[in-house]
Amino acid sequence: QSVLTQPPSVSAAPGQKVTISCSGSSSNIGSDYVSWYQQLPGTAPKLLIYDNYKRPSGIPDRFSGSKSGTSATLGITGLQTGDEADYYCATWDSSLSAVVFGGGTKLTVL
Amino acid sequence: QVQLVQSGAEVKKPGASVKVSCKASAYSLTDYYMHWMRQAPGQGLEWVGWMHPKSGGSQSEQKFQGRVAMTWDTSTNTAYVELSGLRSDDTAVYYCARDGVGTSLDFDYWGQGTLVTVSS
Numbered sequence: 292q293s294v295l296t297q298p299p300s301v302s303a304a305p306g307q308k309v310t311i312s313c314s315g316s317s318s319n320i321g322s323d324y325v326s327w328y329q330q331l332p333g334t335a336p337k338l339l340i341y342d343n344y345k346r347p348s349g350i351p352d353r354f355s356g357s358k359s360g361t362s363a364t365l366g367i368t369g370l371q372t373g374d375e376a377d378y379y380c381a382t383w384d385s386s387l388s389a390v391v392f393g394g395g396t397k398l399t400v401l
Numbered sequence: 402q403v404q405l406v407q408s409g410a411e412v413k414k415p416g417a418s419v420k421v422s423c424k425a426s427a428y429s430l431t432d433y434y435m436h437w438m439r440q441a442p443g444q445g446l447e448w449v450g451w452m453h454p455k456s457g458g459s460q461s462e463q464k465f466q467g468r469v470a471m472t473w474d475t476s477t478n479t480a481y482v483e484l485s486g487l488r489s490d491d492t493a494v495y496y497c498a499r500d501g502v503g504t505s506l507d508f509d510y511w512g513q514g515t516l517v518t519v520s521s
Contacts, residue, residue: 293445323506326503328446330446335513335514336496336508341501341506345503381446387463388460390448392447395446
């Protein structure tokens with residue numbers, strides 16, 4: 292069981308918008324920043340969002356991040372078939388003194 | 402441009418040890434934290450530990466303590482993770498990832514991954 296909780300899967304049609312939630316507690320999301328990663332099949336994860344909402348250069352503004360209390364959300368607009376991937380949230384947990392990941396969410400673009 | 406290039410796949414027997422390398426280019430290993438993660442087949446990401454060559458510090462996830470060693474060679478700009486007492490459930494792809502310049506964790510560059518298979 293992952294410390295951070297994500298829905299196992301989400302789906303939406305091309306061009307639509309989807310959100311992926313990441314729920315934690317006061318010792319992780321509630322007290323530190325969240326980052327998000329996209330993992331295409333057979334490849335290494337790629338940084339999408341860091342410090343809750345910042346995008347690295349090269350990441351389109353179709354991807355957005357937000358945090359409220361002990362939950363964080365990744366939003367993707369204008370869905371493309373190339374967005375089909377697994378998405379992971381991550382943060383530091385001060386009680387565990389460890390990096391914690393969500394269990395991952397598989398995005399299907401129908 | 403920044404790259405992390407990892408060593409090739411390994412097949413080990415239960416009880417053996419494995420050492421995976423991660424060679425950094427276009428930046429100095431001493432300037433950033435480096436983390437190690439792993440991903441078992443069909444599973445999610447699991448954190449193994451971090452290392453900080455500049456301070457000489459490292460820390461592993463509690464479940465690996467006593468079995469994992471993270472080291473580095475600044476002359477070749479290469480990081481290493483060694484896992485001993487291998488079990489079948491250590492079968493996974495192991496990744497190195499640089500912690501970038503954000504306020505908190507942001508793994509901005511990743512190695513391509515190294516598959517470690519533990520099988521008798």
